[in-house]
Amino acid sequence: MDPATIIGILLAFGAVYAMVNMEGASVSSLLLPAPMILVFGATLAVGLAGSTLKDTLHAFKSVPAAIKGKSANPMDTVEELVSLAEKARSEGLLSLEGEAQDSKDSFTRLALQNIADGTDGEDLRVMLEDEIHAKKVSDHTASKFFKTLGGYAPTIGIVGTVVSLTHVLENLSEPAELGHMIAAAFVATLWGLLSANFMWLPIGDRIAKISDLEQDRMNLVMEGLLAIQAGSQPLLLRERLKSMVPPHKLKEGKGGSASGKGSSKGSGKSEPKLKAAA
Template identity: 75%
Template sequence: MDPATLIGILLAFGSVFAMVTMEGGHVESLLLLPPMVLVFGATLAVGLAGSTLKSTLHAFKSIPAAVKGRTVAPLDSIDQVVTLAEKARSEGLLSLEADAQETKDSFLAGALQNIADGTDGDELRLMLEDEIHSKKVSDQTASKFFRSLGGYAPTIGIIGTVVSLTHVLENLSDPSNLGPMIASAFVATLWGLLSANFLWLPLADRLAKISELELDRMTLLMEGVLAVQAGSQPLLLRERLKSMVPPHTLKAGKAGSSGGKNDTKGTAQDGRKDKLKAAA
């Protein structure tokens, strides 16, 4: 789990509350129910109005994935593909059917099953590219929804302030309450800006980033399994796949390795690589 989103949002709101406290104000003066109901309720309502019910539900179902931020390290995917390449060279492509049934990754399982079934390489590439494209469109639907909320919220906050100021102008006969009433009126604008920049837009960016990493992983697996089908040499395949990964991402994945099953496979692969170099 990557807690970056939770940490960032909590620090952002904490900074605002800290500023209010340091200036001698009261946090309770910002936690006014009427403007918060207007800003959050109306923002969600216009977001729904500009989208579809299915897209809205899909967007909110994607929030746990954004919070958890689970991604697979590129080195783990590379090790997995290289292991499959070694198995295919020693036991044949048909042996990959067992791996297709064991893996929990539906994308990889489908690719391996098609290889075992003898699907043509060009046709398999088209199938996998279509699946990657469908995943991209689905992910963009969620991130675009929250980005639209980030655009609506500040304007809705201004609407709330205008409504409150109208009420203030109706009570000019009571000067003693004008100050608190005007201050309360601007709370709606504040929550519009806070919700947009501290919640909706970060969620949209987070979903877009998680999607980018997942699409990169799927592309890596696609190129890997197609190379396995073509009979690529495992060690050369490893170097080719590593060249597809940005250096900083590759290093981060290696440094963050937890020493699990995939890491053991990688160590074994490196050992075989060293043996081959020594034999040469």
């Protein structure tokens, strides 16, 4: 699990809490139910109005996986693909059918099963690229929904402030209460800005980032398995796949180092299983 999102959001709200205390204000003065209900309730409502119920539910279902942020180490994936290449080279492509049955990743399972079934390489590439594109569209829908909420929230906060200030103007005959009422009026704007920049936009960006990482993994798996189908040598395959990995991620993983040390030597006894991201 990558806790970056949780840590970041907690630190952001912690900074606000620290500022409030340093200014000598009270946190309770910001936790007013009325403006919070307006900002969060209306933001979700207009977000739903601009989308579909199915896409809204899909967006919220995407949040847990995005927050967990599980993603396979690229070099682990490379070494696992190399192991598959060694197995295919020593036992034949039909041996990959067993790996397909053991794989927990639907994308890898689809590719391995089609390779074992003798599907043409070009047809398989088109099929896998369509799977990657479908993943991209699905994740983009979820990411866009939360970014849209981030766009609505500040404006809705201003709406709340205008409504509250209207109430203030109705009570000008009570000057002793004006300061408190004006301060409370701006709480709606505050929560609009906080929810947009501390919650909705970061969640949307997080979903997009995790989606990019998963698509990179899927592309790596696709190129590796297509090369295996074409009979690529394991050592040549490793170098080719390493060239697809960003330099800062060329580090030692569980399956072996970036230099390829510690990988299997083609004995055919290993049973590699490609990891799936959440």
